[in-house]
Amino acid sequence: MSSQKVLFLEHAKGPLVVADAPIPRPGPGQISVKVIGAALNPIDWKIQAFDLIVKKYPAILGSDIAGDVEEIGEGVQGFSKGDKVFCQGFFVNELGGFQQYALNPAELVGKIPSNIDYAQASTIPSAFITAAIGILSDNGLALNPSFDHNVRFSGKPAFVFGGSTSVGQYAIQIFRLLGFSTIITYSSARHIDFLKSLGATLVIDRAEVSVDSLAEVVKKFANAPIESAFNAIGDDGSRAACFDSLAEGGKLADVNIQAKDKDGKKAITIFGSAHAPQNKEFGSLLWKHLPRLVQEGKIIPNRVEKLPNGLAGIDDGLKKVKTSQISGVKLVAFPQETV
Numbered sequence: 001m002s003s004q005k006v007l008f009l010e011h012a013k014g015p016l017v018v019a020d021a022p023i024p025r026p027g028p029g030q031i032s033v034k035v036i037g038a039a040l041n042p043i044d045w046k047i048q049a050f051d052l053i054v055k056k057y058p059a060i061l062g063s064d065i066a067g068d069v070e071e072i073g074e075g076v077q078g079f080s081k082g083d084k085v086f087c088q089g090f091f092v093n094e095l096g097g098f099q100q101y102a103l104n105p106a107e108l109v110g111k112i113p114s115n116i117d118y119a120q121a122s123t124i125p126s127a128f129i130t131a132a133i134g135i136l137s138d139n140g141l142a143l144n145p146s147f148d149h150n151v152r153f154s155g156k157p158a159f160v161f162g163g164s165t166s167v168g169q170y171a172i173q174i175f176r177l178l179g180f181s182t183i184i185t186y187s188s189a190r191h192i193d194f195l196k197s198l199g200a201t202l203v204i205d206r207a208e209v210s211v212d213s214l215a216e217v218v219k220k221f222a223n224a225p226i227e228s229a230f231n232a233i234g235d236d237g238s239r240a241a242c243f244d245s246l247a248e249g250g251k252l253a254d255v256n257i258q259a260k261d262k263d264g265k266k267a268i269t270i271f272g273s274a275h276a277p278q279n280k281e282f283g284s285l286l287w288k289h290l291p292r293l294v295q296e297g298k299i300i301p302n303r304v305e306k307l308p309n310g311l312a313g314i315d316d317g318l319k320k321v322k323t324s325q326i327s328g329v330k331l332v333a334f335p336q337e338t339v
């Protein structure tokens, strides 16, 4: 078998179509993964709508992959055919998640812990990596770039704008992992219990408190001046609320790569890909720790909404993401179900 089903973005700003394409073979240091679960991300519709990042069309998108090791490239150790694995896709065709077989460098692949399934595993890579680069790495707030379990921020408060987003859910959990005593987030009320179960100590209902008055409320409930904030929404209003919540000299990690400093406060923009050269070293260290953190229940996957119709179901799924029809869940497609 040398041919597979893929989902092509045919041309810039073009349609998504299911097509046949060759199965990519792993090069040295790479693994080939039979993709069972492929989660959707906002970047997928943004690339389609605005012609971002992708250099060559037709393009295969998809940056969250869970599946089985199919083939192992030269020099790869520690993996066997059939291992259940998860990894982050990237925007070159062989590495995209929206196909039945994808490649990934072995150092950026983890084994799926036994306490989660393929769909849950596929919710983790991109959103967790984005939160981890933003909070832990030297390219973010640099709170624990070496994953040292002795690093603790007991007594400190942190703020996450947009806690119910996929990224926000992992940001909350990373602040919990770091031992922050107060973790305040801003979300719709229906997610309060869930976000508290992930580690939020206070969830401010966005229907009750406007973005403009949010910072005052955040500061009122923080037990100390806030030095660390994470913006999982990234628009101007959310950034202003984060800056206003921060103490003098505090730092904001922002998912918007065009975020600008304001009033002398610094926005650290996140490029949430472990494949980017500047993140690769941190990324490979992250993949040494992530499976264990999930197995130990310290990192909980996003809640899953399963998409029907294999790769063909992704188009409708991305329309839902684009039009904000999802709330506190991750959409996951199943490429092997493609007819």
Ligand SMILES: NC(=O)c1ccc[n+]([C@@H]2O[C@H](COP(=O)([O-])OP(=O)(O)OC[C@H]3O[C@@H](n4cnc5c(N)ncnc54)[C@H](OP(=O)(O)O)[C@@H]3O)[C@@H](O)[C@H]2O)c1
Pocket (backbone or CB within 6 Å): 041, 042, 043, 126, 127, 130, 161, 162, 163, 164, 165, 166, 167, 168, 186, 187, 188, 189, 206, 232, 233, 234, 254, 255, 256, 257, 270, 271, 272, 273, 321, 326, 327, 328, 329
């Ligand atoms: N820089 C990077 O490398 C990078 C990487 C990954 C993601 N991102 C960006 O990060 C953002 C989040 O991505 P995601 O995948 O985590 O998003 P997501 O899960 O698709 O976000 C959906 C959630 O956003 C919440 N939301 C929408 N507007 C809100 C607001 N004004 N205040 C509070 N919550 C709001 C909704 O909450 P309700 O339930 O309350 O409606 C919904 O639960 C996106 O813009 C994405 O493009 C950037």
